Amino acid sequence: MVTVTLRAEETAASGMVEVELDENLTLVSMESPARLSSFAERDGLVTFGYAGSEPIAKDGVVAVLRLRHNGQPAQVLATETERGGKTMYRVETIR
Numbered sequence: 303m304v305t306v307t308l309r310a311e312e313t314a315a316s317g318m319v320e321v322e323l324d325e326n327l328t329l330v331s332m333e334s335p336a337r338l339s340s341f342a343e344r345d346g347l348v349t350f351g352y353a354g355s356e357p358i359a360k361d362g363v364v365a366v367l368r369l370r371h372n373g374q375p376a377q378v379l380a381t382e383t384e385r386g387g388k389t390m391y392r393v394e395t396i397r
């Protein structure tokens with residue numbers, strides 16, 4: 303099992319992230335401290351949205367993904383597409 307933690311680049315009360323998992327990883331679970339959150343996974347792409355009345359502070363945990371790993375080299379690509387009502391395009395590769 304592999305755990306990937308997504309952290310806030312800036313303080314925000316809402317946002318959306320797309321997480322691409324390569325073929326060596328399978329999503330087992332995803333959790334967020336945000337008051338409201340939802341995710342959908344299809345064909346290795348996880349779309350995650352969150353919102354709350356209290357913002358998540360800079361460097362605070364946005365989400366924690368638990369992934370099944372088959373032992374081969376793997377990569378996760380996280381793309382932040384929205385933060386605090388503003389369109390974003392911030393990409394982070396996690397190996």
